[in-house]
Amino acid sequence: MTPIIIPIFLPYLGCRECCIFCNQKATATEIPSPSSVRSFIEASLIDLPSGKKNREIQVAFYGGSFTAIHREEQTRYLKVIQPFLASGLIDSIRISTRPDALDEEILSLLKEYGVKTVELGTQSMIDEVLLLAKRGHRVEDTISAVLRLKRLCFEVGIQLMIGLPGDTFDRFLKTLDQIIDLKPGFVRIHPTLVLKGAPLENLWWTGRYSPLLLDEAIQWLKRGLLKLERASIPVARIGLQPTKDLERNFLAGPYHPALHQLIDSAIFFDMAKHLLQISPNGSRAFFHCHPKEVSNLRGQRNGNILKLKDQFQLGEIIVQSSKDVPRGSLILQSPEGEVSIHRKSLGF
């Protein structure tokens, strides 16, 4: 079960230079002091819905490069959490940081203060993409960081981006292959967006950068998601969390508040198409899927059904849900019997 996260944002804290896609410097709100972090956690714990209190509760330091902050400041933030850990009100700590800011001394500090999860801003496993994004670290830093974190039994999360300058679909697939070899605990993937105040904004206005189109991003992420699923690596999130701040600053790029659902719908469309190709049904098709996946099969505004009707000249498509159908599977009933497919066995 995924933990409940109490997020503490430390905008731009510990960052050496501004990554090309980041606007935290431009929109940075006030950095919370360690004492205000304490009050925020207390208030968040009171607000937790009672039904969620049996889940793991994690305090997460996001928004900067935690382990690149001055050592004394890191310690001050980590110390604030200790009484909550000791009393059992908080179960663990998560931090987000850059891969080249994790020397042995820092790793010992994180262990000592009960940090469980470390999310690495990896973005790409192609050095040229990292260079163009002004990340200031290289692929070898990520490899070394993941190996050392895993040796010390930290849970490792990898944050990736698609569509950065210099990125291509092949480069994204190569990035995923390398990440899969490292076997992280989970992955997040965000399409690159052009945000007000980020250095990328100027490149975009002057025609030197074009973000991916939404359809392109869906095609990339569809392949990526299935690759990770086949390797049994959980995907914690696809696409940035829709927030008022994001919507206010968004200029261009493949943003959609329900991006993960669009990708799942694209996967179900391919599954349905495959079944109709191997088992033509005349003018009527009868699908069975799990109740939680009816909307994936239908697509937004019934878009998948309309496209399938059109492509296969079907007069009617019936969708029946059943809890007996495993999640991720689709069954097509035909006069000769049933044919089925699981999303992981899609042929790409």
Ligand code: SF4
């Ligand atoms: S993306 Fe992360 S590391 Fe880069 S400037 Fe923004 S907060 Fe700092």
